[in-house]
Amino acid sequence: MLLASPPRERPQERFQERSRNLSEMRFGALRELAAGYGAARTFPACPARPGRRRPARAQRIYEGPPVRPVGNERLLQAAWRRLSRGAFVPGRDGASYAVLYPGRPADGPGPDFRDAVLRGPDGRVMRGDVEIHVRASGWRAHGHHRDPRYNGVAFHVTGEPPAGDGDEAHPVLTASGRSLHLLVLAPPDSAGTLSGPAGTTHEAVRPPGFPEPENHPRLATPADLAAAGDQRFLGKSAGFSIALREDGGDAAAWAAVLDCLGYSRNRRGFRRVATRLPWPRLRDALEAGADAMPLLLWAGGFGPKPRQLASISRVNDVTRLTGRPAPAWVPGGRPDNTPERRLAAAAALAGRWRADGPLENIIQAVRAATGPKDLIDWFLVSAGREADQVIGSGARALIGRGRAGEIVVNAALPIAHAWSSLADRWDVTGKAFQLYRDHPKLPGNAVTREMAALLARPGSAQEIRGAREQQGLILLYRAMTAGPLYVRPPS
Numbered sequence: 001m002l003l004a005s006p007p008r009e010r011p012q013e014r015f016q017e018r019s020r021n022l023s024e025m026r027f028g029a030l031r032e033l034a035a036g037y038g039a040a041r042t043f044p045a046c047p048a049r050p051g052r053r054r055p056a057r058a059q060r061i062y063e064g065p066p067v068r069p070v071g072n073e074r075l076l077q078a079a080w081r082r083l084s085r086g087a088f089v090p091g092r093d094g095a096s097y098a099v100l101y102p103g104r105p106a107d108g109p110g111p112d113f114r115d116a117v118l119r120g121p122d123g124r125v126m127r128g129d130v131e132i133h134v135r136a137s138g139w140r141a142h143g144h145h146r147d148p149r150y151n152g153v154a155f156h157v158t159g160e161p162p163a164g165d166g167d168e169a170h171p172v173l174t175a176s177g178r179s180l181h182l183l184v185l186a187p188p189d190s191a192g193t194l195s196g197p198a199g200t201t202h203e204a205v206r207p208p209g210f211p212e213p214e215n216h217p218r219l220a221t222p223a224d225l226a227a228a229g230d231q232r233f234l235g236k237s238a239g240f241s242i243a244l245r246e247d248g249g250d251a252a253a254w255a256a257v258l259d260c261l262g263y264s265r266n267r268r269g270f271r272r273v274a275t276r277l278p279w280p281r282l283r284d285a286l287e288a289g290a291d292a293m294p295l296l297l298w299a300g301g302f303g304p305k306p307r308q309l310a311s312i313s314r315v316n317d318v319t320r321l322t323g324r325p326a327p328a329w330v331p332g333g334r335p336d337n338t339p340e341r342r343l344a345a346a347a348a349l350a351g352r353w354r355a356d357g358p359l360e361n362i363i364q365a366v367r368a369a370t371g372p373k374d375l376i377d378w379f380l381v382s383a384g385r386e387a388d389q390v391i392g393s394g395a396r397a398l399i400g401r402g403r404a405g406e407i408v409v410n411a412a413l414p415i416a417h418a419w420s421s422l423a424d425r426w427d428v429t430g431k432a433f434q435l436y437r438d439h440p441k442l443p444g445n446a447v448t449r450e451m452a453a454l455l456a457r458p459g460s461a462q463e464i465r466g467a468r469e470q471q472g473l474i475l476l477y478r479a480m481t482a483g484p485l486y487v488r489p490p491s
Contacts, residue, residue, distance in 0.1 A: 073134050076133075089185060092158075096121060097181070097183060099117075099118055101481065102130070103116030106129075110150065111150055111152065112131055113129060113132075117481055127154070128153060130156075132158070133156070135160045136160055146175055149330065150175065156181070157183045159184070180489065226437075240256065248280070249357070249360075253415050255271070255274035257346070260411045269328065277295060300339055362415065362416055366412065366432055372438055372439040372440060375408045375412060379407050409442060413435055437466075439467040439468065447474055448464075
């Protein structure tokens with residue numbers, strides 16, 4: 001009797017079937033582990049140093065309760081993000097830390113979370129960035145102890161419980177030499193509760209003497225956000241009043257505009273440009289025949305020092321200022337937002353303001369504006385001669401509508417309000433304030449998005465109608481995360 005042979009399977013079908021089975025196995029294991037952490041979303045993990053895979057260790061006999069795997073870094077980040085207000089996280093030394101705010105996920109290179117607020121074992125509230133690793137050795141393995149971008153970290157969170165006394169081979173320090181608070185975010189137990197190394201849970205009963213949690217936002221109405229936005233504007237105006245008296249009108253206005261040209265990661269760099277090349281020195285160099293573009297590229301550390309800086313009148317003062325080191329720029333971000341392009345935009349503005357100076361031009365623009373759109377159009381800078389020196393022809397605008405709106409709201413209007421208050425020009429004072437209130441909504445950033453999500457009611461989004469309410473979100477966020485930048489951990 002002849003047996004029927006099985007149908008022949010095509011190689012392509014066999015490959016697709018194996019790939020499908022392998023994918024289901026991998027994603028099934030990942031879903032199972034993520035469900036244990038209760039993670040709703042993940043965040044980019046800190047890149048690990050490439051190296052050879054370690055050989056498998058011999059299996060040990062363990063007779064205690066079952067131990068869940070430590071998990072990967074992304075799941076630990078998601079678990080940290082989901083900690084509720086007042087949750088307790090144990091330190092590696094056994095102390096308890098209350099999480100008042102776990103921080104916002106970082107939107108660029110650097111620590112995993114920014115501006116976290118915790119209450120330490122001694123009851124003091126402290127604020128700082130958070131870096132998360134699977135193991136305690138990850139801090140040095142990833143080179144964070146040499147990276148100045150991690151100098152703001154105050155809390156190093158790991159998923160690996162301490163092995164005992166003296167388990168740290170090296171002290172956990174930042175590049176500035178600051179020691180960190182060491183916390184443990186242990187894997188969840190069978191009931192899905194995140195547990196600490198000694199059997200305590202992160203939702204444990206408050207230890208004796210621990211105050212109630214605070215520093216957390218309450219629900220805010222649009223009127224609350226508008227009032228907070230007005231308060232932030234008036235606070236900026238008061239700060240510019242001091243700068244106008246101490247530095248002079250043009251220098252203060254020039255520094256304010258440069259500060260707005262730098263995104264969050266490079267604002268410090270543009271502040272350094274303003275101190276290396278303040279407006280009076282830039283104006284004198286322009287009058288001596290220099291071009292603004294090479295001057296600003298030098299101030300940013302991208303070119304040689306122009307000879308005109310040595311030939312202007314106040315030589316001693318210039319030498320004192322220009323001898324400061326060049327800015328340290330943070331890489332990354334969109335190509336349109338590179339420091340070179342932003343310096344080219346500043347050179348274009350300097351060319352416009354060469355005759356009358358930045359402050360006079362801003363005051364006249366505010367007086368002539370019939371609405372916020374006029375001011376936004378006034379700050380637009382298309383790709384021109386300055387852009388050709390950096391990126392070639394055919395580039396996009398150096399200052400688009402979004403960045404122009406940021407300059408109007410954060411620099412032009414508050415400094416016009418400050419100047420007019422000092423000069424008793426109340427017509428300009430009232431107009432600057434009204435233009436600010438009428439300004440349309442700006443592009444969102446990490447802070448406004450985070451605060452809007454925290455304030456949103458369940459099932460709805462926080463209503464944001466204009467730049468005034470966005471500024472209110474920023475003020476509330478700063479108030480929520482206020483506190484000492486650093487509290488030394490107990491020795």
